[in-house]
Amino acid sequence: MVLLYNVIDALVQSRKISRGYLMRCENCGNESPEGSKFCIKCGKEFKGPEPAVCPHCGAEISAGTLFCPSCGRSIAAPEGELGGGAKYEPLPPISDPQSASYTSNIALDIIFTLITCGIYYFFWQARQFKAVNHLLEQQRYNFWLWFILTLVTCGLYNIYYEYYLAQGLVEAQEKHGRQKSRDLPVLSLILTVIGLNIVTDAIQQNEINKFFGK
Known part of the structure; x- marks a missing residue:
């Protein structure tokens, strides 16, 4: 033997x-x-090797996935945890009497955009510009500039502006001491390039809602 x-x-x-x-x-x-x-x-x-799972909803995901296909949230770090395992305390929602004019029901935004053949989309964009300007405390995003240049360039300018708006959201997260969605600008750019503008705005609106506890 x-x-x-x-x-x-x-x-x-x-x-x-x-x-x-x-x-x-x-x-x-x-x-x-x-x-x-x-x-x-x-x-x-x-x-x-154990299968990777989403730290938020527990759904099984592929290795290297940036966003969970089940809940749609970023899986870069679990809720309440930063890089290196450091913990952070979630900040309370921003208390603002005008918060109702910045937040919205994302499902209704999508439905109204579809049934109005895209007309509602312009109102949705205007509200997002107003919300991010408020969070940054500056007038960085101009609706009419975006509207005119988007028409003149047959929509190409909107690709840049979605990326630009996402950058502003990340800056607002840093400004208010919240966990940053570092991959949001690139994700917004990719989704807009492939024609999923409505998905881009839904993700960005979700980030805006988080500031006000919605």
């Missing part, structure tokens, strides 16, 4: 050297070839 084990072990070691890939057993510490289901020495089964 010992002789048989020595022969098998020698074959395994030679295969390790030729391939250069090793799997270490957690039970006995012996190294086995990559792809082995069981340890060649103690017979313990190798466990595969």
Whole structure:
């Protein structure tokens, strides 16, 4: 039996050297070839990597996913946790008597945009510009400038402006001491380029609503 084990072990070691890939057993510490289901020495089964899950809703996700396909939230860091495992205390919503004019029901925004063939979309954009200007405490976003240049450029200017607006939201998050959605500008740009403007605005509106506890 010992002789048989020595022969098998020698074959395994030679295969390790030729391939250069090793799997270490957690039970006995012996190294086995990559792809082995069981340890060649103690017979313990190798466990595969645990599937990644969304830290917010628990849905299974693919490795490297930026946003959960189930709940749509960023999975860069779990709620209440920053990079490096540092904890943060969620800040209370911004108390503002005009908050009702900045927040909205996203589902209704989408429905109204669809049933009005896009007309409501302009009112939605104007409200978002007003909200981000309020959060930044400056008049950075101008609706009429956006409207005219978007028409003149056949919609191309809107691609840039969605990215620009998302940058303002990230700045507002930093200004008010909230967790930053660093990937929001790039995501907004990509969605707008492929024609999903309404999805871009839904995500941005969700970020705006968070400031006011909606």
